Amino acid sequence: MEKPSPSRRAFLGLSAASLAGLSGCLGSLSTETDETPGGNTSDTDPNDGNETDSDNETHEEPTEPPGLPEGGAVMFVYDDGPMEDYTQALPAHRTFDAPATVGIVSEWIGREDYQSSGCMDIEHLEELVDAGWEIASHTSEHTTLGTFELVEDAAPGAERIYPEEIRHGYHRGKTIELTSDEHTFTRAVADYGSDDTGGYIAVDEPIEEACLAGETIIRYPAEKIREAMGDSKHALEGMGFEVETLLAPYDNFDDYSRKFASEYYSGVANARHGKRVNDPEGFDPYRTRRDYFIEYTDRESVKRDLDEIAERGALGVLGAHTFKEEVTEDRIRETLSWVDEREITVMTLREAIARYADR
Known part of the structure; x- marks a missing residue:
């Protein structure tokens, strides 16, 4: 599993929007190494606009955003924001220094009557962010977005x-x-x-x-879809979180909801449910595939998909509802160990979009 250096962690922490802008500025320049944050941005003298001729002067070209991991990458995307994300998923991920993305229903934060243990509050979410996790919108009221x-x-x-x-x-x-x-x-x-x-x-x-x-x-009419997407994003950002991505409730996302998603988000975790593996070539963040890795599946199918991701250098999106009885800390840790054994990089949805989209 890729362990970024401190400088690279900071680079990967940039927003998708910031990286997109950086990529546009540097699109014509060559990439040096994944670890190089960049150098001088011009071979000309800013004082006179003429190219320098000195044989002794060297110039470092800036790099593009980090390249794609040769061994593939996976995202873990958890639904709804139950306390088990904090009590079970977070400890498992910390074992491997691996981030994740959580889809948060903004009106459910701190809710005590959700499932058996309630939902995380703002302090829990802040601790996830401190651990490198991403907060994604799961709409304001867990609203179905498709048709x-x-x-x-x-x-x-x-x-x-x-x-x-x-x-x-x-x-x-x-x-x-x-x-x-x-x-x-x-x-x-x-x-x-x-x-x-x-x-x-x-x-x-x-x-x-x-x-x-x-x-x-x-x-739902267009104005209701916009409310579900926009109100959640604005509420979460008002709490101090950076929110750039969407997790569609009930895995219900289609051409209708896709029309509105780009108004608020840089991508969707589960635009096409039912498969875990995404082709990195021509990756479209509004057509992302996701499937579950513990519930509704079996260990062998997950291992086969991880093998494919590692062999092809593909992108996997693995989902779970941690409040479900079968989704335990041990099962999450077990899956992370399979990822680690295959040397697959773990990243957030926001990081994946910054590195995979528009390539």
């Missing part, structure tokens, strides 16, 4: 709609949008549940237009 198709037709007069997932129903009173090629209209969520037909969302007023399965989608 779902209806799986059952809804006739005019219906008060229940049946989408692929009922995530939009979790926030009663919020406005949802039903849209197809034929029409777009809004309703407020009254309730959600399940009946003989399947999972449903109940709306506050009967629908006036037929909504056909496979042709109609449910989503």
Whole structure:
């Protein structure tokens, strides 16, 4: 596992935006070594604009942002901000001097009734940052950002709609949008549940237009998506955290939510759920793949993916909900040991975007 020097740590700690700007300024200059922070920026005399001719004078060209690790890299991205991120994940990561990224729901900070042990407070998050971790937005209220198709037709007069997932129903009173090629209209969520037909969302007023399965989608209107993304970022930054990246709740991110994400964030941890390995060539931070490394999987599949990352020099994104019973400190430490054995670099999402995007 790569252990950056103090100067390199400072360099890697730059924001994605700062590095992007630096890369633009230095794009035409050659890279020397990963460890070189840079030298003189010009071969000309600033006093007269003429090139120097002295045979005795030497000039060091500045470097571009650090190159890609030959042995690949992984990010650990944890969801929701439960106390177990602090009590279980942090000690495991400290063993290997490895950072991670945590997706924080801004309105859940310090929440005591979340799962069994509550959520971290500001002081816990500050300690994570001091350990090299990154704070990412997980929206303000754990709001689903993408769309779902209806799986059952809804006739005019219906008060229940049946989408692929009922995530939009979790926030009663919020406005949802039903849209197809034929029409777009809004309703407020009254309730959600399940009946003989399947999972449903109940709306506050009967629908006036037929909504056909496979042709109609449910989503939040644009202003609600912007609120979910923007309010969280602004709240976390108001607490003193640098927030540049997004973790989409419920792994629900698609072309609709992608339209808004770049207004607030430099990238998304889980734009395409279901695979851990990303190709470093042409890496798009708004189409990042992530999958879980303890829950919903097995050890052998994780090891195979780590082998692929190391062999190809690829980028892996590993996720977990640390409040889940099977996600223990020992299991996290075990996975980190596999990463260490393969000499894979561990970095945050922000660092990965700075090093992998636009190359």
